[in-house]
Each structure stands twice: as C-alpha cells, then as structure tokens.
Amino acid sequence: MDQQTKHHFHALELDKILHLLKQETASDAAADMAEQLCPLEDLSSVQRLLQETWDAYGLMAKFGSPAFGGLHDVANPLRRASSGGVLNMGELLRIAGVLRCLRAVSDWRSKSAGIKTTLDDRFNCIVTNKYLEEKIYGAIATEEEMNDNASPALAAIRRKIRAASTRAREKLDKMVHSPYYQKFLQDPIVTQRSGRYVVPVKAEFRGEVSGLVHDSSSSGATVFVEPMAVVEANNEVRVLQNDEKNEIDRILQELSAEAGSFADSIIHSCQYAAELDLIFAKASLGYKMKATLPEMNDCGELDLKHARHPLIDPKKVVATDIRLGTDFDTLVITGPNTGGKTVTLKTIGLLTLMAECGLLVPVSDGSRLSVFDRVLADIGDEQSIEQNLSTFSAHMTNIIRIMQEADGKSLVLLDELGAGTDPVEGAALATSILEQLRQQGARIAATTHYAELKAYALDTPGVQNGSCEFDVATLQPTYRLLIGVPGRSNAFAISRRLGMKASVVENAQQLVSQENTRFEDVVSKLEESRRSLEDERAEVQRDLLEAKKALESAEKEKAELEENAQKEMDRAREQASLLVSRTRGQSDLLLNELEELKKQKNKQITAEQKAKLNADLRKMEETADPVQKRRRRGGQLPRPLRVGDTVRLVDLDRPASVVEVSADGKHVVVQAGVIKTKTDVENLQLVSDAEKRKAERRRTRTVSHRFSSAAAPSELDLRGQTADEAIANVDLFLDHAARSNLTQVTIIHGKGTGVLRKAVQEHLKRHPNVKRYRLGTYGEGESGVTIAELK
Template sequence: MPSEGIQKHARALELDKILKLLASRTACDDAARIAENLVPSTSPDEVGRLLQETDDAYVMMARFGAPPFGGLTDVTNSLRRAQAGGMLTMAELLRVSGLLRTLRAVVEWRSKSEGVKSCLDDRFSMLMPNQYLENRINQAILSEEEMADGASQALSAIRRKIRNASSKAREVLDRMIRSASYQKYLQDPIVTIRGGRFVVPVRAEYRNEVPGLVHDTSASGSTLFVEPLSAVELNNQVRVLQSEEKKEIERILSELSAEAGGFADTILRGYHTAVELNVIFAKADLAYRMKATMPKVNDRGRIVLKKARHPLIDPKAVVPTDIELGTRFDTLVITGPNTGGKTVSLKTVGLLTLMAMCGLMIPTAEESEISVFQQVLADIGDEQSIEQSLSTFSAHMTNIIQIMKQAGPGSLILLDELGAGTDPVEGAALAEAILEALRAKGARIAATTHYAELKAYALQTQGVENASCEFNVETLRPTYRLLIGVPGRSNAFAISLRLGLENPVVERAKDLVSQENTRFEDVVQTLESSRQKLEGEREEARQARFRAEEMRRQAEEKLEQVQKEADGELEKAREKAAQLVARTRAQADSILNELEEVKKQRNKALTAEQKARMNAGMRELENGADPVREKGNGDYVLPRPLKAGDAVLIFDLDKKGTVIRPPEGDSGEALIQAGILQTRVPVSNLRLLREKPQRAPVGRVTRNVTSRATAKVTTECDLRGQAADEAVMNLDRFLDSALLSGVDQLTVIHGKGTGTLRAAVQQHLKNHPSVRSYRLGTFGEGESGVTIVELK
C-alpha cells in the first residue's frame, strides 16, 4: 500500500492518535519522532518479531521497572564536528557526558535482570558505555561555563598565580582606601572592578589628586573609577595570567573534543540503539496502561478479538465486545440503530489490526488473534468536501472507487454506512454489488448499513454473516455489544412509541411498509426474542454455576479454617507439653542436686527441714508432671483389682503405662510408670489392657539433657535508621544466622533516603563469601528501598 494511502486510511481509523500517545511515553525527541512515524508492517515475520520485542519489554518492566532513558540527548552534530577536528564547548561536552551516563545506567539496569532471556539482548549488547571519557569530562568541567581547577596541572598553577596577583593588587588598593590622606578623595572606601581591573571610586573634583587610569564614570558623572598607578602593574599581571588561563582552557577543551571525536562512532551507535529500545519500552508502557495483551499473528485473514476495547474510549465507559472475521465468513454486515456502536466496532477491528502491525499490544483478552494484511482500507465518516462540491454520497463513492482499485486477497476493507446518501432502493442495490465485487477480489470486509436488503443478502449468501449492535428499546440506550449471527433492527417504530409518537401514526407507518419487509422484520424479531430468551437462560445457568462455585469456595475456606484451628490447637498443646516437660526436668534436676548434697553428707542425718523440702519437691514434681485432665470416661469399671505389673491405659492421655504400686487404702490412686515419668493416676482414669503382665519397674531417677529450642528463622533484616557501621555488623549477624538455618533468599530493608546505607549494604554483600548475588527490589518487593540477597 502506498505511503499516502497508509496515512489516509490510518488517520480514518485514528492510528495517528495512538502513535501520539506512544510518543508521549518516550524520553527524547528522536524516539518521539520515530514513534509518531511508525508504519504498519505487512510481513507476518516482522510483525511477530515486533510484538515479541514489545512483550519481552513488558515482562522485564513488570519485574524490574523501566530502564532509565531519562538522559538521552542527540549529540550527533557535536560529535561529528569533534571527529572532524573541531573544538566543543563545555556545554556540548557535558551533553556527551550525560548521554554516556544514560547508556551506562541502561546497561547496568540490564545486568540486574540478566537472568531473564530476551530477544532485545542484541540491542543491549550494542550499548557500549565509556566511563573513562565520562569521568574525564565530569572531572574537568563543573558547569557549562566553569572549568575545574584540577582539569590540568597548568590550569591549577595559573589560577593560583591569578589569585596571588589579585590579592596583591587588592592589598595595595586596600591600603590606599584606608589611608587618611586618600579617603577624602574617594566617593566610597571600597575596591571594585571595571573591565577586569581593580579600581577605586574617586570624586570627580579630585581627579588630579589620585594619579592613575580612568576606566569608567558613574551615570551622574560625579564618580570616576580610577586604577591607581601603583596597581597598574599588578592588574597587568592578572590580565596576562587570565589570557594564559583562557588558552589553557581552550587546550583542555580541544583535548577532550579530540577524545570524544575518537569515540564518536561507538557513542552514536549506542545512542541510536538506545533510542530504538526507548521506543520498544514505550510500547510496553502503553500496553501496561491499556491493559493490553499480545495477540497471535497469522496471514490468513483470520481475526478473532475477545473482549476487545477501543483504546481511545474512556476505560470506565468502554464496553468490551467479541468480534471475529475471516473464520466462518469473509464478510461481516453490521446493522442496528444510529449511535448503537456500529462505527466503533468497525474502527476497533481496523485500529487493533494496525496497532498489532506496528508491534503494539492490543487491548483484548488473552488468546485473541490478528491477521497481517497488505492493505487496510477504510471509508469511515463524512468525507463531504464543499470546495470540491461533492455531496456525502459522492465523497463516499469516490473513496470506495479508490478502495476497489487497490483491493486484493491481502486486503482488509472497512466501509461505514455503505450505500447511504442516495435513493434507498438504488443505494441498497449498489451496496450489494460493491460487496460482491470486493468479495470476488478475495478481500476481508466489514461494513455497516441500515438497509434490510443487505440483511437478507447476508442471510442468503454463503460466507457473509450478519451482526448487530444490541439496543435496549425499554431504556432507549445501546448496550454496545456486537452480536454476530443476528441481524439488527432499526427499531424506528418502537423508539418512536417510547418517545411519545401517537400510536395511530405508528400503525399507519407499519401499514405502509411492504409485506415482505414486515415478514422479514417479524423473523428478525422472533430471532431476537429467541436470542434474548436463550441469553437469559444462559445467564441464569451462569449465575447458578457461580453460586455453586461460591458455595464450594466457602466450604473449602471453612474446611481450611477448621484445619488451621485444629493445627493451632495442636501447636498450643505441643507448646504446653514442652513447657511441662521443661519445668518437670528442672524440678527433677533440683531434687537430684539435693540428693547429691545428701550423698556428700553420708554420715550426717537429714534435717527435718531438708526432708520436708525434698518431700514437697517430689509432690510438686508429681503434680506438675501429671497432665491428666478430667473428661467423661463412660461407665467403665475395672474387671478386677489392679496389681503391680498390670498393663494399663491412662484414659485422658491415651498413653500406655505399667502399674508400679496399686492403690492403697482409700486413696483411690495407683502409681503408674508411663515412659520416663511416674505419676499417680485415679483408678477411674485407668483401663486394664489384656497384655502379658510385666514386671513392675524399679523406681529410678532418670536425668535427661535438654537442648535449647531452635530460634525462629526470619528472612528479613530491617536496617533503617542505623549508622553504616552498625548496619554492616547487624547484617553480618543476620547472614550468619540465615546460613545456619539453610535459608536461600533474604530481604535486607535499608530504605531509599540518600542512598548511603544502601551503598554500604551492597558493598558489604559484594565482598561477602557466602553471597551468590544481590539485586534491588522490584515493583511489589520494595523497589530501591530493599536489596534481595541470594546465598550460596
């Protein structure tokens, strides 16, 4: 398709507005210019490659944020002049340095996401940062008008001499203005500068009293600015040194310009590559804002758009719709009332096709499909031209004639209000003939119309399908849903009645309509009623399914909640058991210590106090170690009295034990050995087991060594508000703890702030032998306020 044709038909479909939105997402003028002048590709392979680039950029932006393209500046003219031997200004060299800094930042951004493979890697590899030249320029030039003293040793020495000479000249003049003999001749006792030379303000009437050179006068003429003879030589020295300073600055600029010229080709190649990347990531950014997806691409004329949205309509107002063409039919005839959304549907098909052919993702649901066409030809809107004296019909027909000349098997043709603007009978016949001619050329066609004849044509012709934009007669508002396979009705009579037109008038209008048209409208009405009924039933089924799924989800949530509560109770029970065991062991250790003391005092009898303390400790140990809680035990009665060695079940604990000593007297409690514990258990809480009686174990004291509970492992370390040295020490302890716990990935929170703490953290991680890699957080992780660490 010729370039002029592309622009004309693309403008009709509003592609130029989309490209302006794309240009607004770019970072430099060159990228914006490329974005605004994108041309749809007609090669399926090229379109697939462009979409894959956009999708890769979309994925990378979602995970790592956008690359920092902010400093992209076109320095082509400056570098080419430097390459030819010209000298650049300080401002031009600073722009070169800014471009190098941007290229380096983009390369560093890519290095942080190097784990993600991308078809953009070839482009990233063409970005060649030159930190040597970047640093040389930044160290030598402070601003667009100031060269740094350290730019060269000679410049530093010259400026030191200038300061010394200036200081001497000021000292001479300072002595003069402080002298009583001269103060009466001065307008003010100050030293000022005129023409780069130090002077003093002398009253005009005392001109001859202060010998020297006059450099300036005040506006009133009452003050002369005189350079005294005593300061002339010193001022001359300053001027000579300033001339030397200027020459040295020019020499440094020439040297830096020559170095920049030597790297010109590499820098400019990196710049143009960065501009291309900027356009690609602008496409990804636009896709993110449009909630767009990557469509499948074919060259068979097959278009399947799911939940398609026109990208220029307010997202809050746009109604997603399903559109297809080139699947079961090659021509789609869209009918329905005015303002019902026919033209929007037509534009949506054409605009999304052109966007995909430009490498832009489209605002549709997943699994949508777009075909690549050799031409996208559109006749949309009122093309009437007063200057050319063309009517609406003539303007449309002129466009259609040009379209028919260009149409072919690889064409997508979009026609709005086909045949309108002339006699209805002739217009309908002409529209049908145009559709037949275009279909014969193998084109894919979508057309809107009001003609009933075209509805019948679509019903009777293989490969042609009706579609309609749904309209709610009750509310007199369109729903903007496109219904494929259903012809639309004008609804003129129904709308007129709803608006208040008298019923007899409407009935007379119905009588005037031909019987064939009436029968056709009745058939359409029957189809529409059936469709609405089926639509209602399908909606009820969908709601029923939704309710069933909601009930299932609630049941699953309830089950999960019960499970969590049960797990929580078990965890609490384990904690209480651990506390009980720990307390019991501590008490046992205390008693053992008492026994040790007794052993040491073999020959000494225990005092009453010691006996009482040991008996109290044993009772406390027995009571504390007894975890039995009363619960209903039914009407169980022991089949016989217990005796030593019987195997029993402690009912409350569901734990087996052995009788050491059966109950004595009226105590009703037996001494039971359960594991390492001996405890007194009421007989009512015991169940006799049918096992071979065991020999009652001899009571003995068992001492167990307890291990310290493992600390809870955390994967986050918050260093905010800490000094760098303190933060590094805490980070070291955090890493050691994580290594002992077997954690692979950690999050270090340092905040954004001035970046000092982040730099200290990352410098320490860089040299830590146990750190495999680290990176800044992405969107949703904390971005630059956190560092994600992966351990070896």
C-alpha cells in the same frame, strides 16, 4: 508510506495513538521513532515486536521503568570530535550526561539479570564509559565554567590570578579609604572596567588622580581611572587570564580528543538505548490502557474479547466482543444512529494496526488478531469542496480505490455503505460491492441501514449479521456488538417514546410493506430469544462461579485440615519420644537405687527410703501415662453397669468388658484384651447390642494382613566395645531409628576413661541424620550416656 495509506491510517486514528506513544518516550530519538512508526506486514516480525513489548511490560511490573531522561542526540558533536574538532563545555557536558544515562540503564538491567528476555541483546550492546563520564564531570562545572582541578596548571594559574587581584584591590582599598583621595572620588568603591580594577573619580578632579582612564559615566560626571599604582598588578592579572584561557582550550581539546576516540561505541549505545526507550514507552502505554498481548496469525482471523477503543474515556468505553474471519469473512453491522457501529469498525481497524506496530491492545486474554498487508477504510464524511464532490461521490471514489487494492491479505472497513443516494439503488450497489470484495478474498466489516443487506447476510454463507444493541426503554445504546443478530432501526419505537402522536406512527407502520414488516417481526422475535438466552446463560455462569468458589473453599479447608493433622502427628510423635526418653532415665535411676538397696540387704532399710522409692515409682507411672481423661459426651449411662457389659474406654477409645463393679457403682474393673484396669464410670460408654452386632459383621467382612516387624529400639548400649566396633553399631542403630521416625535416641557408652564417649560424639557431629546431641542429665545417665536428636 504513500499518501493513500496515510489517509487510511488517519481515518482509523492511528496518528493519535502514535502521539500518545510519543508522550511516553523520554528521549528525542525515541520520540521521532514513535512518530514514524509504521505497521509491519510480516507475522514473525510483528510477533517479535509484540514479545519485546510484553517482556518490557513484565520487567516494568517487577522492577519499575529504566530512566532514559538524559539520553540526547550527541552524534554530531562526537563525529566532529573524532575528526579533530574541539567541543565546547556544553557539548561535553551533554556527552557526559548521555554516558551517565547509559550507565544507569545498564545498572537497572543488572538488577534483573536473572530474567531472560528478548531485550537482552540490546541491553548487552550498551557500552558504558565511566572513565570518560567522570573525567568530563570532574573537569567542567557548568557550560560556562571549568573546575579549578581540571588540571594542575589551571589550578596554579588561578591561584596566581587570585593573589594578583588581591594585591591590586588592597592598594585601591587604601586609596578609597584615604582622606586625601576621598574628596576626589564619586563613590568610595573599587570596580572593574574591561577586566581591570578602577576607581570612580569625579570628572572635575581627573588631574588629581594619576592613571589611565578606561571609561566614563553616561552623564560624563564620573570617569573610571586605573591608578598608576595598580597598573602593574592589573597587567599581571591580564597576562594570567590569558594563560588561563589557553589552559582551558588545551583541556577542552584533550577532552574532545578523548570523546572522539569513543565516538562509535557511544553513538551505537545511544541508538540501542533509544530503541529500548521506545519499547518501554510501548509497555507504559499498554499499562495505562490496561492492554494485553494478543495471539497473532496471518489467516485473517480476528476474535476480540472485551475489546475497548483506546481513545474513548476508559470510564465511558463499553467493552464488546468482535469476531471476523473465523466462520464468516464478511460482517454486516446494522442498528440505529449513534449506536456504536462506526466505533466498532474503528476498533477492529485500530487494534489491528496497533498490534502490527508492536503495541499491546486493550482486550482480554485469549484474544486473536491477524496481520494484513493492507488495512483499507472508508469511514466518515469524505465530502470534498475543492473537488466539488458530493458525499456519495466522495465515498464511491474512495471505495473504487479500495476495490483496486484489496486482495486476500486485506482488511476492508466500510462505514454506511451505499448511503447518500436512492435507497433501492444504494442497497443494490452495496450488495454488489460486498460480493466483489469477497471474490477478491478480503475480510470485510461494513455498517449499513439497509434491510436488503440484512437479508443478504441471512441468506449468504460466509456473511454474518451483527448489530449494535439499543435499549428502546431508555432510548440509549448499550454499544454492545451482537454477532448473528440483525439490527432493527427502532424508528417507530423511538418516535413513540419521544412523544409523537400514535396515529402518525400507526399510519407510518401501515405504509411499510408487508414483507418488510414480517422481516422486522422476525428480527424482533430473534432479539427476544437472544435476550432470554443471555439471561439464562448469565444465571448459569453465576451458578458455575459460585460452585467453583465453594469447591475451592472446600479444597482449601481440606488441605488445611490435613496439614494440621500432620502437624499434630509430628508433635505427638516428638512428645512420645521425649516421654520415652524421660521415663527411661527415671527407670534407670530407680534401678540404680534398687541395686544400692540390694547391696544394703544386711543393713536395715529405713522407712524414709521405702517412702521415697514408692513416691518415685508413682511419679514415673504418672509421667509414663500421658493420656488425659476425656469427658464422655452424651450425659449419664442409660443404666447401671453389670458384669459382662461391653463398654468403650473414652480416654483410650478402646472396647473392653466389665469384670467387676464396686459397691457404690462409681468404679469398675474392665478387661481390654489381656489388660485389666480400674477406671471411673464417667470414663465409660455403654456399647449397645446393635453396635456390637454391627462391629461383629464388620469384623467378619474385614480381611486383614499382618506384617510383623520389630520396632527399632531407641537405646544402644556400647559398653565393652572398641571404638571401631561402636562406630559401626552406631551407624546401623541410627539408620534403623531414622526409618522408624524416632526423633530422639540414647547411646550408652559408660563413663570410664572417656575414649568411647569422645569417639561417639565426634562421629555424631558429622552424621547426616543427627540434628544435635548432648550428655545425659541427672536421671538419664549423666556423662555415661549421649542423647541424640534426629532430623
């Protein structure tokens, strides 16, 4: 990247975005890649980067972020190990930490293995090595200490060192606690000098304690003597310590050789993990910015919806809509100072560069951005003291470079074009610069205060005005970009609101040319029309939203009602099936009792038997008639009923004709079709003549088609059949029952030897339409029947 390109990126503050990205990374390698990130110029490459970030964004939302905290650059130690070098304990522990991190990343991906993403190739290239990881951690405790169990030899040597040290200390402990030696010692303690156990002896009694002097105190009052009694034990400890060091060196050499043999796979895995770290850092930054995936093109078309500058406080930033390169190639933005013109330019350029780096951008769904070969910006005060250039000269120098580089694949952003010189000359020069850049095919966004450029944008096809909205009533900018509306300077209005004398403002207005005044009046009227249309549009949007909510609510309520109705139908069907089965069982029982009574025809039937039979019949009638009486709504009948009146049975919701009325008028006999029944007057509604005529007309207009179909029986009698015949008939019977939506059926096989019952039940156990089955209960036929519930 050349210095001039860096200058343009710096003007658009891309370096600040990359610094935020760096802070989201967890590894040094990913942080370095984030700092060196450059926008790409190829559409397919940019789309690939953005899709990778979007896939990482989706995985983070479902499973959280993978941990890359233990990922370090261990390439140099591994290369040294592969060349035969010996690594220290710290280097080996860092390698083990990297292996643990790689394994954690791989395990994290395995939790979401069912989701295919563009990151799978990188995840699949990560090679874990739990063997080497556990071997290093099992051998090394810290960067300074080797574990005892690193090898059997090391464990044995350290046991011997502890034993020899114990013997030496025991001898010295006896000495320091001996009354004879205590008067020669400075303190009754055992200490070490140069790895050997010694005792502190007073200098004047040096000759009283035989041994080797290893050190003395700074005052010279104390000498540290190794008594001859422990010299041999100390010698043994020193020899064992040397053996310990040799064994540790051997273990380190062995571990280093093992690590070196896996150097290539670990280094490559680290590289892929670092790339994943950077991608997930991009996703994390996008999550914090509430960013989304834009649609990319290479046609120079930008359509940003609710775009937000990512470096402005989210609580203060104002979202705005920006278009460029669709129906116009040049956008001239005007408006008062501090109104947000420069922020709009930076937003266009920065979001373009972010997308080209594979970063999600803070816009709403459906936004579009384009890939450009160059993003060229002249923004801010470019005055150079070293080059002795004025502000105007510095801007012109930069613009000249831009004009030399710009082409049909360039995005050019110019802030305060033509400012810093004579207004007439500046406006003319600005217009000429825009014309030249347009001829070179560039997409241009420029800010200005010149009215001449507003008129140029109004008169020139392909050039569009834009303005940053300003509320004169509050003297505050709204920071909204209005496409198609030239901005007003508002200098007179602002001055008047700030308290300037009216005479001064009026005098200034008279000094302005009539042409300029007329132009400002036109702009003012356009502004008023725009505000009115926006208010109407907002009202229509609110009405549309309310209508949409009402429609959704109605559809939801309709779906709930249909679901509840279906549930009620299923429940009623199931209850009806159970009712039929129960009634059938009771009728079978009564029939058996009648058969018994017939057999006893020569015997006297007792009154108790008759009463029981009548009670069972009444109970069966009540059970077989589940319809509950419903109270008629609407009060009493309008008049007493007469024979021949047409009425409606409330509980059955059927029309009927009055045949007979009781003397008290509380009960009537009605005929519904071929059925006559006695009912209470409260269960009837009188049908008026108008309703009868309406029903008659409806019957004459209705064309009906009747289809006769025999209802599937709910009972099958297999008695007298062989097992094979019975199984075939059971299959046919269950198919008919399933098509008729029966939930329960009865299969009669008789008691007998039980062979037929066993064959039927074995078949029901494997039948796909049968949920469960059982023998009949008392009143249902007991073991002579099987009751089957269907799915």
